[in-house]
Amino acid sequence: MSAPLLRVEGLHAFYGQAHILFDLSLEVGRGEVLALTGPNGAGKSTTLKALMGLLQGTQGRVMLDGRDITRLAPYQRARLGLGFVPEDRRIFTELSVLQNLETGRQPPRQGVPNWTVQALLALFPNLAAMPHRPGGRMSGGEQQMLTIARTLMGNPQLLLLDEPSEGVAPVVVEQMARMILDLKQRGLSILLCEQNTHFANMVSDRSCVLDQGRLLV
Ligand code: ADP
Ligand code: MG
Secondary structure, eight states, X not given: OOOOSEEEEEEEEEETTEEEXXXXXXXXXXXXXXXXXXXXXXXXXXXHXXXXXXXXXXXXXXXXXXXXXXXXXXXXXXXXXXXXXXXXXXXXXXXXXXXXHHHTXXXXXXXXXXXXXXXXXXXXHHHHTOTTOBGGGSOHHHHHHHHHHHHHTTOOSEEEEEOTTTTSOHHXXXXXXXXXHHHHHTTOEEEEEESOHHHHHHHOSEEEEEETTEEEO
């Protein structure tokens, strides 16, 4: 049996003295969409930041594709195929859709979907309709799509998605759900953080609940 794509063991995370995550253990299988749900402040975003290596003083162990990445810097984790879509969409407002996509480009990776601009525009029709629009002149939902598409340009093994449905119009939430199901069908593995349990249930294979920094079973 092969190891799960992501294995997290006994993760603790802190902001300064504040202890935020307590002994989190979870796994994401290959091709699986795991939803991490829970109320505002539960620690969902902190979990993704810790997995990306963005926090200081984190304890526990993180294995990606059988490899211990616990001590690696964020850029090294990105190179190994962790694709992070933070909740504050960090697109370049002065750059066009196509230019934003280019900033995410990484070499092809074995065993995962490898993306081209053309394939991404087919997956995101609303981006295809505005290839030259500056990021700063797009709606919240369009910016969210662009952030996801740009991350896919890095050909991730595992997509870490933080609240993609947050603050976007209902019609865009539906498009977002279809897009995630499409990605799943292509074999992409996703760890999805979502307060919206309806959305999470629609697109995930499995979900677990985080409450005050602890996983409920
Ligand atoms: P969620 O994403 O589930 O809403 P977060 O991971 O953002 O929750 O937050 C978990 C807890 O950590 C909350 O109590 C929040 O106030 C706290 N927190 C988040 N970011 C910071 C920060 N930069 N500094 C200090 N505390 C933070
Ligand atoms: Mg959050």
